[in-house]
Amino acid sequence: MSVAINLQQVNLQFRHYAKPTEVLLEWLLRKPRHQVFHVLQDINLSLEQGGSLGVVGDNGAGKSTFLRVLAGNLPISSGICEIKGKRSALLELGSGLQPEATGIENIRLGLALRGLTAKQVEIYLPQVESFAELGDFIHRPLKQYSSGMMVRLGFAIATVIEPDILIIDEALSVGDQYFQKKSLDRMQAILHKGASLVFCSHNLYQVRELCQQAIWLEKGRIRMHGCAQQVVDAYQDAVRARQAHIKPSFQVTHQGQPSLLDVILLDGKVFTTQQRFSVQVTFDRAGYEAQNVHVGVVIRRNDDIQCYGISTLHDKVELDSSSQISQVRFVLDQLPLLSGEYCLEVWLIDETGLHVFDARERCCHFRVQQQDQTQGIGLSWMAHRWEVEAVT
Amino acid sequence: MNTHALYSSLGLAWQLLRRDLHERHAGMLLGTWWWLVQPLILLGLYTWVFGAVLQLRFAPHDVSNNFSYAHYLFAGLVVFNAFSEVLTRAPTCISDRRDLLLNTPLPLWILPLLPVASSIVLEWLGLAVLVGVLLISGHASWSLIWLYWPLLLVRLVLSLAASYSLACLGVFLRDLRQIMPAFLTVLLFITPILYPLHSVPADYRAWYDWNALGHLVQAYRSMLFEANLKAALLMSLLFLASVLLGFAALLFQILAPRVRFAL
Structure with a gap:
């Protein structure tokens, strides 16, 4: 089995500037004018082709950033990040979708963003439409959608091209029971065809069910990496321990x-x-x-x-x-x-x-x-x- | 970059352009007609003020001149409007797509192409009207079909240079989007668009040689009304525009990795 995701000593720093102009001044004056935030630090990970990885952690632990790095939307500051194969990501709710555009237009744009040529886009368009099951809403602008409908559309776009690596952020939990079931089935079907999955959710039950291994991110570092069951249990224990320490x-x-x-x-x-x-x-x-x-x-x-x-x-x-x-x-x-x-x-x-x-x-x-x-x-x-x- | 990636990037640019053109006037009563209505209103206004009230003439020495003030003005406005489209849209073309840039693998270099692409649409609509008028009055030359492309090339290289530099600077200098409309008004008046160059007093004439847009406007007019390609002028304009584009590309390359920090 080949390795689908290989991360070695990946670091990601984000620079914070007081004003946009500061960026320009920094370049012209050659003197640092920013604060550095370490968003991800020393991430080492490898995932085999066909493997599934769950990501758990508190808010602000760097989960979304981590998924963005895997999706190729964020360049890392240092380290090695090798990802083999076509990847498709469904990040936070509504991100990457245009509120003014209609469902159809968003599908076209979303597919083009995932590297499809204009011809391929037209081939996949009806498939996305039928999977999302949005009826007439597909011709209406996205700002009229409910959050559940937005997820339907986003998920349908992300999974129609059957990627080698599917990256799903917590967005799914917004969908109704019917669509959650449908999308979980779809994810499992993609997994069975040999694709890899990276899945981030606060629904720890789903992480346990869907993923073989898992990582627990804490303050931008991997606190624990192992089989999904163990990691989820350890994380849950830690959350409980913290709750117990809060004196009423x-x-x-x-x-x-x-x-x-x-x-x-x-x-x-x-x-x-x-x-x-x-x-x-x-x-x-x-x-x-x-x-x-x-x-x-x-x-x-x-x-x-x-x-x-x-x-x-x-x-x-x-x-x-x-x-x-x-x-x-x-x-x-x-x-x-x-x-x-x-x-x-x-x-x-x-x-x-x-x-x-x-x-x-x-x-x-x-x-x-x-x-x-x-x-x-x-x-x-x-x-x-x-x-x-x-x-x- | 392999051909497939380039292909899909261009496909992506096409989808974005479609959205862009559609979104601009979506939901409005006249819809896409605004693309024509707006320039035509300005044309009518300028023709009345400068042609009828102030009695400006473009070719006073030519006795058998077939073309009125409105013709010359419209030719000038077509180029100017296309160029102003680039100058006004470029400073915001990156920050407007903040969400896409942060959440999808959208390549940054595609975005400054969009104002240039929509300026082509604008230019072609204007030229279609003008050439239509010329055809009806029987003054259009068939040679326009091939004379036009060198001019478009020069205009596009110049526009690309402007678009790439303004696009990346606009992310860091938010004032640019406020400055541009004012700058364009100034540009409209210091370029011989509303008035002919020969009506400018000799003392000021030397300044006009520095205005590349003015030369380009003159070249468009010679092409349209005299079927005359000013090859030497165009070559030097093309050279200038290419040098500018080189600088713009360099600037873009330096600033592109920093864009993320200012979005």
Whole structure:
């Protein structure tokens, strides 16, 4: 397999000038008159042909800049950036589209920008039109489009030419469910044909599903690079850890949302079947009434099977109303789970059970061991008895 | 650059030009007719003020002159309008496409071609009207068909030089877009377009030799009304324009990598 993307020690600095004229003065006077911003630093990465790379990170971490570099829109300041094959990018919402032009005109322009000759443009035009499914809107100027329609058009233009490298920024999440499904299918189809994909999204689930590897960008550097599952988990953990460190102040809390502060297992991380199991959840009601905030706990096995889930709402448990920050413990005196790797999902929900204030997925990993097979096989010990009688 | 890349770049320039021409008058009552209406209104105004009121004549010595003040004026305006199209559009042609430049691999060098391309459209529309009038009155010479191209070449090289230098400077000197309309008014009056060169007092005549646009306008008129190609003049104009274009290209090459920082 050949390498599609090869980045070595890529740095990207952006110069900030107080006024446009300063650029001219700097050239004439030969003296620096700018501040330097390091947008990307020391990026080393290689992606094989047919591989897929997810990009995660906070806002301002350099994700969009990174994608622009891959798309060839931004020249790097130093390092090696080799990209083989036709590439096509769908960057932030509406970028590269002309608001005054109609859908058709934007398709023509977008395809020409991706290196198609006038003849090729006319060949692909109907395909883009039918994929975008915009009906009569295709003849109207883009300023009349909703953001979802804009994404449809942008995605259709970016993917119609079946690039060797497809670069997609978070834009997709704006589309409706139908089009999201359609575009994910299209991306997967392009991947199956041997193209490479670089995908950036705040929808970490999609990153995990679609990408083999992932990078986590932080302040312009790669903080972690590895298999998508691991990187996404690590990133999620870091985000949660940061959220937990934010101490609630009472002036703000009544405007904020209830949030989970801490979830811990009280009896260690390795259990034996029938042993006591308890988890302690600390949460902040953020000014909401005690009867309007409920805690749900779900136990999952590592193959994603939901073993059991229940909430204080369904069990009609009254939570403490004396302070904003309260604790609740979920206790199983005799853990019925059989051997396996498990983790928890903890939810903070409202009194209808529909609205989720806060959630932690895949936290508190724990293992269950069995003493021996006498406790049975499968997922869980079930209360049972045998009835024996003779047949005459 | 390989041929495919060049081809697709030109295709891209074509798409941008189409948009540009269409967008200019889109949604207006007269639409694309503005391309003709605007110059014709000015032509009528100038003809009345300078031809009828001030009684200016372009060829007083020629007894059997078939051409009126309006003819000469229109010939001059065709060149001037084409040139002013370049001078007014060039300073903003890069910053207007900020979004495309930052978000797509749009090659920067294409953009200064657009004002020049639309100036050709403008010039051809004007010439079509003028030659149409000449044909009807039976004064058009068939030799115009080949006499025209050397003039267009000189005009284009000069326009390209102006467009490339103004386009990159306009990114950094935002004042240029304000200065240009005023400069064009000055240029219109210091160039013998509204009045004939021979009506200029001898004391000032020497200054007029420095005005390349004035020479070009004269060359267009000789071509249109006398079917006469001023070859020597055109060669020297072409030489001058090529040198200017060389400087413009150099300037563009130096400033192009810095454009991103000022957008």
